[in-house]
Amino acid sequence: MTTMLRQILIHARNSMSHSLRSGSGVVFIVLTILAGLALANLAFAPIELGFIELEQFRDNAAQGIGVVLSLATLQQGDPDSIVGRMESGELVEMTMWARYLVLEKPMLLSITVLLLGLVLPLLLPLGTYTAISGDVQHRSIRYLLPRTTRSSLLLGRLLGCLLLAWMLIGALMAAIVLYLGIVLSLDSWDELIPWGLRCTGALLFLSFPYVCLGILCSTICRVPLVALFASAGVAVAVPVIAFSARAAWEPLGNLLYLLPWGYSHQLLSPDAQTVSMAMLYCLGHGLIFISIAHHQFRKADL
Amino acid sequence: MAISDRPGGLTALAVLNGFFALASGAGALQRFIDESRVGDHLAGELIPGRWIRRRIEALVESGIEQVDLQLLGAIGIVAALALALSVWGLLARKKWAGRWCSTVGAISLGTVSVLAMIWLPHSMIRGSGISIVRQLFYPLFMLFLVQVIFRKDLVR
């Protein structure tokens, strides 16, 4: 067990160091940070440029977030009818939730994190697609296998990818919170820091199943680029198919739950129990992906 | 294609440096043009174009000196030149042209971003504040890469 743990840590360190040295790794880091800050810019710009008053922005944001949450929880109807139902009090829970995010908590941080939750699933495959497939394609895995178990290799690579993703998310959130606190100063540090930590935690949990999905694709596909397109494609295809299929038969909308799309927003819920359940779902989803990857990798001819 | 054992990250960094060299050069050119127009404005000449005139007026009202704009432009030029040279240096894995030009470029780029945030009027920075954070991230990341990760690769 000690040997396995030592090997997992060695693989994780090697994987992180490789990510920093490889072209795809550098692109992943730069793109994730720049895309994250660009999303923050998108959220901050209306207030910073003075296009809109703060109070009006809050109202609009509350309504927008309410619609997004309603759609994400598979409420029937188009966005216009959802707005009507929210105003009539039919979707009171969603309205309260949206108001919690923009009125009770630092609004710009909430919006940025919701946007990041939509974009991260597309960015994370960039950090995982070569994890296994890179070595399989060049057969350099054959130098490793006599010295390490397949389980150690897979879990080590997973840990390396996960730590890198978490470091990036941490750095990104730190930059955004610092900017909100120092430059914009719309919210006090007492509000920003706890909410910033909770949002960071939510993104860390959210990244787990997507990193595991990336590793699964990298294990199944022997060509790195195919693995990249597979994991990014699945992340995009699941919500698209779920929403299209729901129009034909409502239960098909539950396809959304094949990935965390169906519950990821619950990580920012005002209800602690809902948050805990969402965290458990994220862990469970990730564990399912990594178990399939482990099974595939153990019996694969390499 | 020539066979090379250059790490892929160095190639990616060289491409990014090229992009930032162009951006920094364009920014520096803009500062010199602004400086010249501020001079014209202070001399009582009419600046053509309403949007440009407003921009120059905002610069003058913020109390920025012409010499500050010259300094911003000059540091931007240094950043652009250093980054442009570092593209070749990184690809050829040169110690001076690669590691040290990247370092000079990163420091200059960061300095320009910080000074712009301090000196330029709020109306010009507003809405691009997080972009300045973005501009600060890249120099720091580049410094980390060339001074830590690729230190042993840039020795020729």
Added chain:
Amino acid sequence: MNSSGHGLTIRGLAHRFGEKVVLDGIEWSLPNTGVVGLVGPNGAGKTTLFSIIAGFLHLQQGSLEILDAPRPGHPRLMGRLAVMPQDAIFARDVTILDQLMFLRSLDGVSGRRARIDVEEAMQRVDLEDELHRGAAVLSHGMGKRLGVAQAILGTPELVLLDEPTAGLDPANARQVRGIICELGKSALVIVSSHNLLELQEIIERVAIISEGKMVASGSVEEVTRRDRRFELRLGVKITSDQEDALRSCEKVRHISCIDDRLTVDLDASSEGGVDEALTELLQAMLKEGIPPRELREGASLEEAYLRLTGDSQQDPADR
């Protein structure tokens, strides 16, 4: 080492890729130390067998005991089995030092000790000057030697080398052969090669594999008992009558002559063995008035290989 004193025991091994049977009924038992050759035509299943032993391919049928481990890829084998695969490549943009240090760290050795081991291994294959470069700048031969260096890193007990000298210049090939012989004193080394003359110099045991079946295995002496080749240098060029006379000897299976060089394949399967066959040949030569100036044993393994694999369209002695 396993309890039976065998480094490798294979029973009833079979493997197929889809419908194609690539290995069938392989039975092979090898001691704990020594150098063993694995030969066979292209596509015979040598690399597949290597890949199964190394744990790259899943075991489909049969059983393998490797050292004291009950199956390939068993955690007990980690760091004790070394492989030089034919087709694997090192990362092109990471220094060789870093890559080998990483492999050594997986064995549980790191830091200064690992660096010393890496430098030693690289010195043994004459590549110590390339430590700080990436594998992309290495030539084919240097890449082969790097493969050997990673295989001899540490103290492996079972080493699998797939075509270790292919593409090497004579000096480097000799160096690698020396390393293999040295390794064979303390470990079991299995070498796959098509250069049978070279292989015969270093191996003690051999297995010949053809169309997925092991057609012969044992000591070189046992496998080549029937097929002994000798090369003789003569003082004069022999006539066709003299050649016919030698060919009519009972123990001479094949004879060919180019200028003053005579190549003879003897049948050494009788009770008197190679000595009796050689005596008959030399007596016949002396009787014909063609005393040999020089005599040396040739590539008997090649003759056995060609006979056992049925790959004798081209007469080896004519080559």
